[in-house]
Amino acid sequence: MISIHVKEVAERRGIRNAYGLQLATGLSPDVTQRLWRGEWEKIGRETLDRLCRALKCQPGTLFKYQAD
Secondary structure, X not given: OEEEOHHHHHHHOOOOOHHHHHHXXXXXXXXXXXXXXXXXXXXXXXHHHHHHHHHOOOHHHHEEEOOO
């Protein structure tokens, strides 16, 4: 299973909540809330690009894979 760790990466960069993530990325409140809580099913390339740009990271930093 793949999990997303936006909240953890963002907090290491000084972003303390989903609203701060929204301001940093320009993504909608709904999207940033879901990402902050780790509730996602798919993520678009543009969203991933905005996250990586704002958080100054590579895509692999945001995801973890654990075998079932």
